[in-house]
Amino acid sequence: MMDDEECENPVKRRNRQQLSNAMEHMRFAVTYDPKLSSTSPTPPTPPPLDSLSLSEQDAYGVPASLQPLRHPPERSGDPSNQLKRTDPFQFGSRYLQEGDDIFAFNAWDHVETDAAYAEFAELQYAKQREAPVSDFDRKRFNQDPAKWWNKFYGSNSANFFKNRKWLQQEFPVLKEVTKKGAGRKVLLEVGAGAGNTAFPILRENENEELRVHACDFSKKAVEVMKKSEHYDEKIMQANVWDVAGTGESALPPGLEPGSVDVVLMIFIFSALAPNQWDQALKNIFSVLKPGGQVLFRDYGRGDLSQIRFKKERWMQENFYIRGDGTRVYFFDKDELGDIWKGKTFQPPTEEPEDRTVFEEKEPRESNGVVEDSISHTTTPAFDIEDIGIDRRMLVNRQRRLKMYRVWLQAVFRKPSQESQSTNS
Incomplete structure (x- = not known):
């Protein structure tokens, strides 16, 4: 991959x-x-x-x-x-x-980091915490993240990323919804970028009733998709949408609650601040049909790109600002499972010393959402179909370097009507 x-x-x-x-x-x-x-x-x-x-x-x-x-x-x-x-x-x-x-x-698959590298990583994390991003930069990067993604797509063409040809291999449900005679299916991609996920899916599609909604909170990214020769408005609709939006912006344009079969979230959840996770999950839960799936892939804790960060990039634990102003979070497998299972947590503030803290209390569950008895808010509880860690070691032969990469991949499912009634 x-x-x-x-x-x-x-x-x-x-x-x-x-x-x-x-x-x-x-x-x-x-x-x-x-x-x-x-x-x-x-x-x-x-x-x-x-x-x-x-x-x-x-x-x-x-x-x-x-x-x-x-x-x-x-x-x-x-x-x-x-x-x-x-x-x-x-x-x-x-x-x-x-x-x-x-x-x-x-490259080699399934390679764990060695002791020297692991020790070095911990030293890097300590240095990152000692020199966090300034208060001024923290505010300007968090206030309008779409601004920085607009700049990113304004500087990079639609060919900046490789097409994600591995999607149907890793997520077989994509083969099911695109096969001939599959019937009316709705696929929502969150953080669609330049269309590098949506367009390969459309090229493989044989289902005349498939509808693809490709959303990104970067206006520039949506413009890039609509200008592509592969954009077919009969099948695909590209819109600006913030997955963590509230009120009238909580749902993507043109979609109703419970109308989507599959949600794609490929390297997008990491761009959200931890205090946005809860709202994002509520919006995804709302738009999905009962039994609908979320196909997920993102950065894992200890990935080379995390360890490379130097001073004035650390915003809070495992959350950074890149040189281009875009944000990125690195997830732990257990942490990611807790988030999507609806285990309640206290989002960190913007103070550097704060951490995301998951509550150990037993929440109440009803109709597929978890109710926090302290704040009386609800957090969606998804079923975890699969979750895994993809570890690779890349090699630079000329410089004699080994580079460890870590990604997390998962399939989450909104509980079906039957399971919801059972849990009620």
Whole structure:
């Protein structure tokens, strides 16, 4: 699966270079120094790194010279380990095993961070908290987030992101709603951006009764979608909408409560401040049909992009401002589950020392929503169909760097009428 922020050439090459440059301060944590690691308490003195051939310099953890046995180079490319996946939430089949040459491929699946990298990450988080974003910047970035996304899409063309061709692999329900004869189906994409999710779906669509509502709170993004040659207003409707809107803006234009079969939220929930989560979930819950699904993918805690943040980017725990003014939150798997299951929480204020705190009390549930007995507000309670962590290690062969990426993927479901009546 391709990273959503990996770009087409030449932008792709430029961003890779920027990524490498930005990691120079991390070099000791993302490259291997044979003098600092060994498989035994009293390691033999390894030869100088410069004396090793390129294939022997192992940045994964143990240099080739210290391995009692090395798998032949082709082992990493064993066809039996590279079979095309057919099931969702498997996140790749290229498994890195001890003795493999990590530089044989550009990426490996299911790789946990090593101890040195994990320690470095904690040091980075501490430094980020010590130098948070200024009060002035915190206010201006939070007051009008759409402004910064408008600037983003004004500076980047519709081809900035790769098309998300993996969608139907990871979310089979998309195949069901787009197949011939599926009947009237309504799909809502939240945070549609330049249409990089909606347009691939339309190209695969054989269902004449499918209707796609692609919404983004950036006016510029909606303009980009409508100018695309792939935009077909007979099937697709693009609108400006803030998923955390209230009052008359709580529902997307042209949609009624309980009218949507599938909601797509791909790298959009992380752009919301924690104090917006509750309203966003209420709006999604309202627009979905009973039994409707939310297809979700976003950034996970410990992702390289989180660790790279330097001073004056940290707004509150796991919540940052990028250099272009857009916001991003990095989720923990258990935390994400609590949010969508309706476990009540106290949103943090804008003070740097505050944290999001989930209440441990038992909330009351009725008709698919959880009632907070303290504040008497309601938080939607979705069923969790699936939730998983996609971990990858990317490799820069030239700079001898290893880069850990972490994403969370999930399917949430609005309770059906039957389950709602059971819980009432």
